[in-house]
Each structure stands twice: as C-alpha cells, then as structure tokens.
Amino acid sequence: EIIEQTSNLTVKILIIGDSVVGKTCLLLRFSKNNFKSETVYTIGVHFMDRTMEVSGQLVKIQGWDTAGQERFRTITRAFYRGSHGVMIVYDVTSRKSFENVEYWIQNLKENTAVSDLSILLMGNKIDLEEERVVSTEEGENLAKQHNIPFFETSAKTGENVEKCFLLLTEQSLKKK
Ligand code: GDP
Ligand code: MG
Numbered sequence: 001e002i003i004e005q006t007s008n009l010t011v012k013i014l015i016i017g018d019s020v021v022g023k024t025c026l027l028l029r030f031s032k033n034n035f036k037s038e039t040v041y042t043i044g045v046h047f048m049d050r051t052m053e054v055s056g057q058l059v060k061i062q063g064w065d066t067a068g069q070e071r072f073r074t075i076t077r078a079f080y081r082g083s084h085g086v087m088i089v090y091d092v093t094s095r096k097s098f099e100n101v102e103y104w105i106q107n108l109k110e111n112t113a114v115s116d117l118s119i120l121l122m123g124n125k126i127d128l129e130e131e132r133v134v135s136t137e138e139g140e141n142l143a144k145q146h147n148i149p150f151f152e153t154s155a156k157t158g159e160n161v162e163k164c165f166l167l168l169t170e171q172s173l174k175k176k
Contacts, residue, residue: 010060011172016104017089018097019071022124025155027063030165054169061169077111085118085168092123093131117172121146127154
C-alpha cells in the first residue's frame with residue numbers, strides 16, 4: 001500500500017553564506033540524497049522540499065536557496081520573509097567564507113526579526129580534511145559568541161546534513 005505523504009505543516013528553512021561554500025549541495029543532499037561535484041546553478045528553482053515525520057508530526061521541510069544573489073550581496077527582505085529557520089554556512093577550507101559569517105549574521109539582523117527564527121552555524125566540506133584551514137574550535141567559538149548551535153557537515157558524504165535540517169525543524173515547530 002502506498003501512502004502519499006502530504007502535510008499541511010510547512011517549515012521554511014533558508015540557507016545563506018558566501019557563494020561556493022556548498023549551500024545548494026547541502027539542500028540537494030537533504031532533499032534528494034544526491035551530490036554534484038560541479039557548482040550547481042540554481043536558476044529558476046529556489047527551493048526543494050522533503051516531507052518527514054518530526055516530533056510525531058508530518059512536516060514538509062522546505063529548504064530555500066539563493067539564486068546566486070549572495071555573490072553580489074543583494075539578498076533582500078523578501079528572501080527572508082516567512083522563514084522559520086536559517087542555516088548560515090561557511091566552508092572549512094575557506095578562511096574568507098568563515099570571516100564573512102559576521103556579514104551574514106548582520107544581514108540577517110537587518111532584514112528579519114531574528115528572535116522569531118531558529119539559527120544554526122555550519123562549517124561545510126569536512127571531507128576535505130587536508131585542505132581545512134578553519135578549525136572546529138574556531139567554529140565552536142564563533143557559534144558560542146552568537147549563542148547558536150554549531151555543526152560541521154559534508155554535503156559530499158552527507159555527514160550531519162539531515163541532523164541540521166531536523167534540529168532547525170524541531171526548533172521551528174516549538175516556536176510556531
Ligand atoms: P553554493 O554556491 O554555496 O550553492 O555552492 P555549491 O553547492 O554550488 O557547491 C560549490 C562547489 O563545492 C561544488 O563544486 C560542490 O561540488 C562543492 N561542494 C559542496 N559541498 C561540498 C562538500 O561537502 N564537500 C566537497 N568536497 N565539496 C563540496
Ligand atoms: Mg548555490
């Protein structure tokens with residue numbers, strides 16, 4: 001018997017951060033359990049979703065991707081509207097992307113009521129251990145400063161990816 005999973009409960013999660021840190025790949029890993037080794041250009045497609053049971057309820061987890069606006073830093077209020085959770089992503093092999101986390105947190109604060117949101121910091125690409133330039137401790141300290149949870153992930157292997165989406169979803173449901 002095939003039961004079509006439908007849910008009216010939708011949680012909107014945004015993924016922000018510098019370009020090339022792996023935002024689109026994280027979303028692809030979560031929603032389609034897939035990985036692409038080339039840069040994934042998101043033209044037209046702005047979100048992907050996956051329906052899961054979370055805290056005993058069927059929830060449509062909708063991950064929203066930027067369509068390259070992050071390169072020009074033109075993410076606006078409209079993008080943030082209606083969101084419940086935000087993933088701020090950097091790449092552990094890029095010092096610059098880590099330094100720019102402050103910019104993204106600032107951008108978030110300027111455009112949304114952050115107290116209504118669940119926020120998570122993610123250091124992605126941990127499968128590239130030899131190329132790592134940002135230590136786990138640095139990520140942890142930055143997250144602690146902003147009082148947000150922190151995880152290191154790999155969209156390539158899938159490590160911690162589902163965990164991050166689930167945590168944000170659970171926190172969002174509590175706030176709803
Ligand atoms: P975005 O610009 O932040 O959306 O970045 P993309 O998702 O397009 O990824 C940029 C590049 O990084 C692509 O070549 C991906 O294959 C690669 N990439 C993304 N995530 C990972 C990861 O966890 N590990 C590795 N090794 N490469 C990754
Ligand atoms: Mg992208």
